[in-house]
Amino acid sequence: MRGERRVMRGERGAVMRSSLIPPLLFLAAAVASGCSVQQPPPAPAVAEAPAHPLPFKGRLVEGDASAVPPAVAMSLSSTSAVTFIYREELTHDDYHIPLIVTAFDPVTYVGAPLGDLGVTAFASLSITDGDRVLGDYTAKVHVSKSYTLYKEPTHREVEQGARAAVREQIDQKLYRDADRLAEALAGAGQPAAPAADK
């Protein structure tokens, strides 16, 4: 009788162990495969055209020739009838986490951000041929960099980043519109300069 009982207990134990295996396997599979929210695949980035001259030349009537988008800088000519008007404005918006918060936060002392330096750059470019506006482009970019107790960027670095980014945006808009601009100028009788290899 005792032996039978022992056998019975042993069988029950075996049954219990075997019944535990599927849930454990399921759990392991879930852990291994991950139950996190699946991130959608990143959208394919639009290939940005490298800097090259526009298919026409223009004269800068407003703006600093050393501070214009690269495509405009490469397409300047003092004798052209087409004019460029380029404006760029920067606004600063720094953010500092209050000292009362950061002073008592242990992560401050291991290099957590204490705030950030932000610059918003707004640029506008107008291309005119006499009284006719051929194109009007605007771009706005916000760049910010955080600073810590141990390391911080200068405002100048953030400004330069914002300026470069906004000029890049203007350039890309120009490149997308270059064919239309060239056609508009050709229709007006303006010679279009041969475009560089795109």
Add this chain to the structure above:
Amino acid sequence: MKRQVAASLLCAATLLTAGCAVQGRRFEKASAPPDNAVIYVYRPYHYGSSLLRPSVTCGEDSARIGPGGYHAFVVPAGSGPILCSVEGAETADQVEIDAHTRVYYIREEFVWGVLSGHPHLNPVDTDQAHTEIAECCVQEP
């Protein structure tokens, strides 16, 4: 004994209220020759880091501005960007101003650092700067 404590408290209260603020004349517009830009660098009064007076340089001029003080930098306009910089014990900050014939405002402020405050030069919109700089006094040399 009570008199000594009262005197100490009065002294501390005076220091706390007056701090080490700049004691010059109240803000008044600086006159600049034509074809020049004026860059006001001001430091609103704040007791923290009040002992720090790092040198601020704009173009070829420099000044050490105390808490509650300002300095007007007159720089030639149209000759490219003017670099304004401040150098603290641990870090430095720089900002570029495209100097045209107009007025610019930069607020000098301090965030805390490892051993001493880190100076920042923060360009500020005219509207905001007007109210803040009105509380400041000219930094006497």
